[in-house]
Amino acid sequence: MPTDKxxxxxxxxxxxxxxxxxxRGLFNDQMDAAKLGLALAIRQGISPGxxxxxxxxxxxxxxxxxxxxxxxxxxxFPNVSTPYRLAEYLINEGLIILRRHLVDNPSLDIEKxxxxxxxxxxxxxx
Amino acid sequence: MxxxxxxxxxxxxxxxxxxxxxxxxxxxxxxxxxxxxxxxTTLLNAIRYAFYGYVRSRGDHEIDLAxxxxxEAAAEGVYGFRVVLEFDYKGTPYELTRQCRPRPxxxxxxxxxEYAQDTLLxxxxxxxxxxxxxxxxxxxxxxxISRFFLFDGELLQQYExxxxxxxxxxxxxxxxxxxxxxVPVLTNARADMRELYRDAQGQEGKAAQRDQRTREFGNHHQxxxxxxxxxxxxxxxxxxxxxxxxxxxxAIEDALKKSERLKALLSERDALQNDIIVIDQxxxxxxxxxxxxMVEAWRWLLHxxxxxxxxxxxxxxxxxxxxxxEFAVASEKLKATxxxxxxxxCDSCKRPLDPETLITFRTRADSLRALLKExxxxxxFTALLHxxxxxxEFLAPDHTAVLKELNLSLDDLRVExxxxxxxxxxxxxxxxxxxxxxxxxxxSDHERIGQEIAILDQGIQGETRIIQxxxxxIRRVQNQLDRLGxxxxxxxxxxxxxxxxxLNLFDQAVGEYRDRLRSKVEEDATSLFLRLxxxxxxxxxxxxxxxxxxxxxxxxxxxxxxxxGAEHIVALSLMGALQRxxxxxxxxxxxxxxGRLDQGHTTRVVRSLPxxxxxxxxxxxxxxxxxxxxxxxxxxQLKGEYKLVRKSARHSVIQPYTE
Numbered sequence: 001m002p003t004d005k006x007x008x009x010x011x012x013x014x015x016x017x018x019x020x021x022x023x024r025g026l027f028n029d030q031m032d033a034a035k036l037g038l039a040l041a042i043r044q045g046i047s048p049g050x051x052x053x054x055x056x057x058x059x060x061x062x063x064x065x066x067x068x069x070x071x072x073x074x075x076x077f078p079n080v081s082t083p084y085r086l087a088e089y090l091i092n093e094g095l096i097i098l099r100r101h102l103v104d105n106p107s108l109d110i111e112k113x114x115x116x117x118x119x120x121x122x123x124x125x126x
Numbered sequence: 127m128x129x130x131x132x133x134x135x136x137x138x139x140x141x142x143x144x145x146x147x148x149x150x151x152x153x154x155x156x157x158x159x160x161x162x163x164x165x166x167t168t169l170l171n172a173i174r175y176a177f178y179g180y181v182r183s184r185g186d187h188e189i190d191l192a193x194x195x196x197x198e199a200a201a202e203g204v205y206g207f208r209v210v211l212e213f214d215y216k217g218t219p220y221e222l223t224r225q226c227r228p229r230p231x232x233x234x235x236x237x238x239x240e241y242a243q244d245t246l247l248x249x250x251x252x253x254x255x256x257x258x259x260x261x262x263x264x265x266x267x268x269x270x271i272s273r274f275f276l277f278d279g280e281l282l283q284q285y286e287x288x289x290x291x292x293x294x295x296x297x298x299x300x301x302x303x304x305x306x307x308x309v310p311v312l313t314n315a316r317a318d319m320r321e322l323y324r325d326a327q328g329q330e331g332k333a334a335q336r337d338q339r340t341r342e343f344g345n346h347h348q349x350x351x352x353x354x355x356x357x358x359x360x361x362x363x364x365x366x367x368x369x370x371x372x373x374x375x376x377a378i379e380d381a382l383k384k385s386e387r388l389k390a391l392l393s394e395r396d397a398l399q400n401d402i403i404v405i406d407q408x409x410x411x412x413x414x415x416x417x418x419x420m421v422e423a424w425r426w427l428l429h430x431x432x433x434x435x436x437x438x439x440x441x442x443x444x445x446x447x448x449x450x451x452e453f454a455v456a457s458e459k460l461k462a463t464x465x466x467x468x469x470x471x472c473d474s475c476k477r478p479l480d481p482e483t484l485i486t487f488r489t490r491a492d493s494l495r496a497l498l499k500e501x502x503x504x505x506x507f508t509a510l511l512h513x514x515x516x517x518x519e520f521l522a523p524d525h526t527a528v529l530k531e532l533n534l535s536l537d538d539l540r541v542e543x544x545x546x547x548x549x550x551x552x553x554x555x556x557x558x559x560x561x562x563x564x565x566x567x568x569x570s571d572h573e574r575i576g577q578e579i580a581i582l583d584q585g586i587q588g589e590t591r592i593i594q595x596x597x598x599x600i601r602r603v604q605n606q607l608d609r610l611g612x613x614x615x616x617x618x619x620x621x622x623x624x625x626x627x628x629l630n631l632f633d634q635a636v637g638e639y640r641d642r643l644r645s646k647v648e649e650d651a652t653s654l655f656l657r658l659x660x661x662x663x664x665x666x667x668x669x670x671x672x673x674x675x676x677x678x679x680x681x682x683x684x685x686x687x688x689x690x691g692a693e694h695i696v697a698l699s700l701m702g703a704l705q706r707x708x709x710x711x712x713x714x715x716x717x718x719x720x721g722r723l724d725q726g727h728t729t730r731v732v733r734s735l736p737x738x739x740x741x742x743x744x745x746x747x748x749x750x751x752x753x754x755x756x757x758x759x760x761x762x763q764l765k766g767e768y769k770l771v772r773k774s775a776r777h778s779v780i781q782p783y784t785e
Contacts, residue, residue: 028417039427
């Protein structure tokens with residue numbers, strides 16, 4: 001049985017992007033952006049996978065102090081036994097979605113993001 | 127009398143190539159229609175350029191000649207421009223050509239210094255020499271009175287200055303008015319007479335000095351005259367100095383008036399800059415609030431998934447609970463059935479069980495035992511309850527709407543900030559070359575020069591008083607000489623007396639002529655004004671010393687404040703009256719004079735144009751004067767219609783007007 005991770009890592013591109021969003025004043029902390037990325041990936045319906053080309057960024061103890069992240073990932077993906085490993089993958093995928101959104105929009109518009117994702121989902125369905 | 131026959135322009139402003147307008151030889155009105163930027167003002171300027179060699183903007187500033195040539199022609203390598211004006215003056219035909227061309231050796235001129243100007247005046251087949259040319263041009267349409275022949279709406283507005291005492295512009299306009307009315311003929315003659323009188327006084331004194339009996343008085347007389355001459359030259363010096371200072375003071379005052387607007391602009395800029403600081407603070411606060419909200423945003427995003435999970439869990443829990451209840455009931459039933467089988471009697475009614483019922487009980491007990499074998503999964507139930515609790519805990523309040531509101535207000539603030547920044551840039555552009563300390567210096571100079579003028583005024587008053595006292599003394603000595611003098615002195619005295627009488631006569635004549643002119647101008651302006659105005663309650667125009675005109679209501683009260691439209695009507699009335707009373711007459715060329723007039727006034731002005739001058743050339747845009755209205759009102763008096771047609775932004779064509 002595979003063991004879960006104790007750390008969360010991000011790709012080099014996402015690392016730079018996280019620095020940029022802080023610079024642009026969109027988040028107080030890079031972790032907030034990473035968690036939003038995770039939620040975006042789940043909402044987008046990204047299938048479980050494993051992140052590649054990443055470097056450690058956070059320890060899960062500090063990243064998920066209250067365990068909510070692990071709980072919700074485990075609840076949504078009941079067959080996955082390594083929620084942090086999956087979370088790491090989803091975070092990196094979600095940050096790519098966020099990056100695309102911020103290219104076209106000056107500010108973070110959650111409602112628009114949801115709309116965009118719905119449209120993309122419909123496009124994919126067709 | 128000046129009458130225009132034809133104007134030819136070549137590469138002048140938007141008029142590319144050679145273009146001509148022919149003015150019909152009969153008196154009447156010629157209309158030239160053109161929308162904005164087609165070249166109406168340029169056409170007026172072409173006439174001005176032909177006569178005076180310069181052009182003016184609508185703001186009355188002189189325009190650099192290097193900017194006059196047609197841009198398209200310049201792009202094709204053709205620089206310079208030309209205007210030819212054909213006209214009659216006192217029945218003699220003339221052809222005036224003025225042209226600006228690049229100086230030899232200069233292929234791409236960029237400033238007026240790189241252009242040379244040629245002026246040619248032809249009379250029939252003869253080309254006049256420069257002196258004769260300038261003399262005739264100075265008579266045909268003197269520059270100082272050109273404002274009564276070539277004007278636009280802005281110039282009409284200036285006549286209001288005539289109502290203001292101490293107005294520099296008003297004084298200049300008054301001088302121009304007197305010039306066009308021919309007053310200088312008399313005032314110059316009076317000045318000459320005064321010189322002759324002074325000369326006669328001097329001769330009389332000298333004759334007295336030559337006679338033994340009158341030498342003492344003669345010496346005294348001469349000393350008084352010399353002293354008065356000194357004071358007169360001092361008075362002249364002071365007046366000249368005052369004039370120069372007044373011009374400076376006036377220029378500073380004008381600059382200060384402009385600086386009022388500048389001050390308003392600068393305070394607007396400061397207010398805008400403060401607004402931007404406040405906006406930036408709001409933006410910072412809202413962004414911080416957004417960042418705080420973003421901490422939990424991932425949780426709101428997952429609400430749909432989590433809600434689905436919670437619903438599924440709750441359904442499963444309900445199923446398990448139902449199963450548990452069913453298990454308990456079955457267990458109780460089995461217990462009762464087993465007891466009945468064991469005792470052989472019914473547990474409820476206590477009657478013995480017959481063999482058939484016993485078999486039924488045993489079958490029921492077997493099926494209940496089978497049911498109870500499927501035990502409720504207690505671990506799953508507990509785990510479900512735990513997961514349900516953690517998921518419910520996960521559901522943080524959704525602030526998507528608040529976030530949206532914050533983003534919208536950030537957008538509004540961004541737009542507001544950009545608008546304010548644009549305005550600041552505009553203001554900075556308008557105030558680019560203005561030094562704020564310069565304005566403060568202007569204020570102090572204005573005050574200082576005002577004080578110097580006051581001191582000069584005291585000096586002038588003092589000198590005038592001394593000159594008057596000396597004149598009285600000279601007169602007293604002359605009276606003494608009259609009693610004592612011999613034949614030689616008597617001859618000089620008669621000469622001086624004759625000069626004095628003539629001077630008094632000219633003095634009275636100037637006054638009388640001015641009064642008559644003013645009265646005639648008032649009468650004619652009133653007559654024209656009553657034709658032009660649509661207000662039936664107005665009775666007349668009243669003229670002041672400066673030829674300023676006040677509207678008098680039928681109840682006899684002067685109208686204290688008048689609109690820009692009324693100002694134009696009064697100014698046009700004055701123009702017409704001056705034309706009627708001037709020894710020098712010529713065409714009136716008006717550029718967009720109806721911009722501030724309503725249709726009622728426009729109709730009346732158009733109807734009255736033929737009364738204002740023999741030849742009227744009107745440059746208008748169609749919304750300002752509808753061609754149909756002009757034709758209806760002018761009928762046979764309308765002698766020609768042209769239109770300035772756009773070929774490109776830098777190329778207009780003069781065409782006969784056709785609907």
